[in-house]
Amino acid sequence: MLPQAEINRVLYVTAHPDDVDFGAAGSAALFVDQGVEVTYLLVTDGDAGGNERTLDNTGMAELRRSEQRAAAKAVGVTDVRFLGHPDGQVVPSLELRRSVARVIRQVRPDLVVTHHPDRNYRFVAPSHPDHRAVGGATLDAVYPDARNPYAFPELLLEEGLEAWTVREVWLTGGPAPDHYVDVTDVIDRKLAALQSHVSQVAHVEGFAEVVKSRFAAWAEQAGFGPGRYAEAFQVVPTA
Template sequence: MLDPADIGKVLVVTAHPDDIDFGGAGTIAAFVDRGVEVVYLLATSGDAGGFDRTVNAEHMAEIRHAEQVAAAKQVGVTDVRNLGYPDGMLEPTLALRRDIARVIRQVRPDLVITSTPERNYARIGPSHPDHRAVGGATLDAVYPDARNPYAFPELLNDEGLEAWTVREVWLIGSPSPNHYVDITTTVDRKLAALRAHETQTGHMPDLEKMVKTFLANHAIQAGLPEGSFAEAFLVVPTG
C-alpha cells in the first residue's frame, strides 16, 4: 500500500454528483489538508436524479453540477470535471475507458479512487449499475489503457498525452474493504458536503444520524477508539 507521504495527486472517478461525498469526502478533506491535489471526474451529469418532477432533466443536470461544485468546496476541491454521459445509462464501453484514460494522463495521479464494479448483496446501494460501470471502466483505464502508449493512440498522437501509470486504486462500496481512513476530524465537512446535494439529501431529516452510524460501524471494524468515524475502501495494487 502507498505511503501517504508519497501521494501527491488523487483523481476521484465516480458516476454521479454526490457519490464521492457519500463514499469518501472525509478522506478527501484529509488529503487536501495535507496538501494533496485532488481532482473530481464525474461520468454522468446526474440528470436522472432528484425527486422534484417539475424539474426537467437538463435543468436537473445544471442543479446537480452546481451542488457538486459547492460540495467539493466544503472539502477544499476546486477542480470538478464532468464527462456528461446520461445518468442511468452508463456502460463500461471503450469510449468511456478512453475518456477516463484521457483524464488520467492529464492529471497524472498517484492514486485513483472509484466505485467498486462488484455487486454488493449485503447492501444494494453501492451496486447501482452506473457505479459498477464506472468502476469497471476506471479499472480498465488504469490498467492497461492509461499506461499503454499503444492504447487509444490518438491521446498521444493528437493530444500529446503521454502514458501514465497509476500506482494504486481505492474502491468505494466494496463488500470486502481492507483499508479504513479515520475521518473523525473531517466528518463535519463530509456532512456539509452531503448537505450541499440538496436534491439528493434534502428529504433526509436523519441524514447526520444515518451517516454517522454507518461511519461509526466502519470505525469499529477498523479497531478505532469509541467515538471515531471511518470511511472504508478496498485497496487494489496496480503493480
C-alpha cells in the first residue's frame, strides 16, 4: 500500500450527497487531521433522493448540496465540487470520464477513493446503479485517462491540465474489503457529517446506533477489538 507519509492529497469521487459520509467520512477526517488536502467530487446533486416531497427536483438539489457542504465542514473538508449529473441516470460515459479526469488533473491526488463498480450481492445498498457507474468511470479516469497526455487532449491544449498519475485507489461498498481504517477517534465527527443530511436520515429511528453498529461490525472483522469502529475499503494499486 501507499505509505501514509506519501499521501498528500486525496480525492473522494461519489455519486450522491451522503455517499462519502456513509462510506468514508471517518477516513476523510483522519486525513484532514494529518494535514492532507482532501477534495470531494460529487457527480450528482442527489435531486432524486430524500423524503421531503414538497420540494421539486431543483429545490431538493439545492438542499442536498447545502447538506453536503455542512457534512464536509463537520470533518474539516472545505473543497466540495459538484458535476450536476441527473440523480438516478448516471452512466459510465466518456463525458463522465472526461469530467473526473479533469478534476484529477486539477487536484493531482495521490489517492482516489470511490465506489466499487461491481454489484455487492452480500449487501445490496452500496450497489445503486449510480454508484457502480461512478466507480467504473472513476477507475477509467484514473487509468488510463488522467495519466495519458493523449487522452482528452483538450484538457491539456485548452485548459492547461497536465497528465497526472494517481498512485492508489480505495473502493467502498464492495463485497471483499482488504483494508480497514480505525475511525473510533473520529466517529462523532462521522456521525455529525451523516446527521447533516437531514433530508435523508432524520426519519430513521435510532439512526446513530444503526450506523455505529455497522461500523463496529467492520472493526470486529478487522480485529480491532470491542468498542472500536472502522471503515472498510478494497485497495487497488495503479502502477
